[in-house]
Amino acid sequence: MNFYAIRAIYLFEMARTGRTLLQSVVSPVISTCLYFVVFGGAIGSRITAIDGVTYGAFIVPGLIMLSLLMQSITNASFGIYFPKFTGTIYELLSAPVSYVEIVLGYVGASATKSLILSFIILATAGLFVPLQIAHPLWMLLFLVLTAVTFSLFGFIIGLWADGFEKLQIIPLLIITPLAFLGGTFYSIEMLPPVWQTVTLFNPLVYLISGFRWSFYESSDVGVGVSLAMATLFLATCLVVVWWIFRTGYRLKT
Amino acid sequence: MQSIIAVSELSKVYASGFQALKSIDLDIRPGEIFALLGPNGAGKTTLISIICGIVNASTGGVTVAGHDIRRDYRVTRAMIGLVPQELTTDAFESVWNTVSFSRGLFGKPANPRYIEKVLKTLSLWDKKDDRIMTLSGGMKRRVLIAKALSHEPRILFLDEPTAGVDVELRQAMWEVVRSLRDSGVTIILTTHYIEEAEDMADRIGVINNGELILVEDKNELMRKLGRKQLTLQLHDPLDTIPDKLSAYGLELAAGGVELIYTYDTQGEPTGITALLGELQQAGIRFKDLNTTQRSLQEIFVSLVKKPA
Structure with missing residues (x-):
């Protein structure tokens, strides 16, 4: 195992975050604060508690998950796309590194950044609403699983994309709608029965529900199902990444 | 002498159907400067x-120091440094960070003293904290x-290293290349400045339309093909x-x-005595009277202009 290479890639990516602190950290924190002010404070005060949890507190896990998903995808996709765009990918391809090491470096850094951001948002949320975390280890497990899975997903997007527009398409046109419709701001029990069934085809429902359960012990689907689905997404992404490197898809001609 | 790089029946057909290489066989000797010449797209x-x-x-297939480049990629790649043709750099990184990154990527522990030596050799020391985009x-x-040398490679590939570089800097670069060769590094270079190959290389390879049409010791090549004029x-x-x-085929x-x-x-004879x-x-x-020898450039042009 080339640990020096993993460390080099990891630190290089972390340093990139340091250079873009406003975009990477401050911007998502401000967006989340605005959600708390608008939905938690202004509108939320007129909404009844859900399963005994105030609306402001109810949306915290969903908002963290929303940021975690978006940042994991953005960080990882940009991280691998940029060397492709500038041409510096030649160095990565000519280095004595295995695909596993490349993925560990890029996905590890992306997941780390997303997790740090999640904790910052969690701490920020604590300033607006009273927080309780019933199962901290489960919360951590869901956070790490989601950060790694969606960083892998972002990595795949970065490898697939051949332009900046494609980098944006999936986060904006697929992930954001799925996160909004996946129970970030409501319990799916609040939907008509037909839509409850339709919603179960949205994979993000399981992540948000499981994560919320770790806070308030109330969920839309069983926590075991959520965990199984999260693991399934992770496995799917791993298989796709393995296939990409095995075939050299969009990396080697 | 065992080759440091052995290329055997190597072919490449791109997805577009373009055949870039046609069954190339090539042996690179340890410690030599090998110049690979050829027109664009060769x-x-x-x-x-x-x-x-x-x-x-x-x-x-290709072996490097006896190791297959696919099976033993860790060993072969760790031995090679590559300077690409395009100026592809991490624009926002500092010189020091990007060179240190390369060393780590190639599996070497940090060695600030070595990086300092490389940067000083390449007259980059006073720029070490500058962002690359400002250079x-x-x-x-x-x-x-510097990035290619950061992990102390045994083999250095220089793909058009002096393209767009002024004369003074070009000469300084060749000084570095010579000193690297003196330290035992094998150097393979491509260049459009054929006079540089003539000046620097121990052996010359000419590639055209994906075929290696000639590999020869430079002095031997000049002797064989470098016709002289009186x-x-x-x-x-x-x-x-x-x-x-x-x-005599004289010209006025x-x-x-x-x-x-x-x-x-x-x-044998050259005909000079009889002519005089x-x-x-x-x-x-x-x-x-004076004599001039045909330059490598003229030899190169005559080789690549031959009908395939």
Whole structure:
């Protein structure tokens, strides 16, 4: 195992975050604060508690998950796309590194950044609403699983994309709608029965529900199902990444 | 002598159907400077890219110091440093960070003293904290060389290293290349400046349309193909060349005051003595003479212009 290479890639990516602190950290924190002010404070005060949890507190896990998903995808996709765009990918391809090491470096850094951001948002949320975390280890497990899975997903997007527009398409046109419709701001029990069934085809429902359960012990689907689905997404992404490197898809001609 | 790089029946057909390499066989000797010459699109960069692991070969194989580049990629890639043709750099990184990153990527522990030595050798030390985007093109090229040297490679590929670099910097770069060769590093370079290959290389390879059409010791190549010309400055100008001298294939130049005889250095005899004797008999006097040898550039052009 080339640990020096993993460390080099990891630190290089972390340093990139340091250079873009406003975009990477401050911007998502401000967006989340605005959600708390608008939905938690202004509108939320007129909404009844859900399963005994105030609306402001109810949306915290969903908002963290929303940021975690978006940042994991953005960080990882940009991280691998940029060397492709500038041409510096030649160095990565000519280095004595295995695909596993490349993925560990890029996905590890992306997941780390997303997790740090999640904790910052969690701490920020604590300033607006009273927080309780019933199962901290489960919360951590869901956070790490989601950060790694969606960083892998972002990595795949970065490898697939051949332009900046494609980098944006999936986060904006697929992930954001799925996160909004996946129970970030409501319990799916609040939907008509037909839509409850339709919603179960949205994979993000399981992540948000499981994560919320770790806070308030109330969920839309069983926590075991959520965990199984999260693991399934992770496995799917791993298989796709393995296939990409095995075939050299969009990396080697 | 065992080759440091052995290329065997290497072919590459891109997805578009374009065949970039056609069954290339090539052995690079340890410690030599090998110049790979060829027109644009000849296959030079494809060949280098396959050896370095950037492009997959269609058929054939490559070994580096006896190790297969696919099976033992960790060993072979750790031995190789690559300076690419394009100025591809991490624009927002500092010189120090990007060179240190390369060392780590190639599996070497941090060694600030070595990085300092490399940067000083390449006259980059005073720029070490500068962002790469603020550097000139020539400086960026040096950064790429520093990155390639960061992990102390045994083999260095220089793909058009002096493209767009001014004369002074170019000479400084070749000094670095010479000192690297003196330290035992094998160097494979491609260049459009053929006079540089003539000046620097131990051996020359010429590639055209994906085929390696010639690999030769440079001095041997110059001896074999470097025809010479004898130019005689005539005392009195000639209007025509006398019929008696027609067998020599002479040319008149400079308004008839120069008589040019092209001869083969391999020829036995070269014909010079006989020509001078016949000139004396014909009463053609000359006041000066000089010889010039065909340059590598002329040899190169004549090779690649041959019909395939």
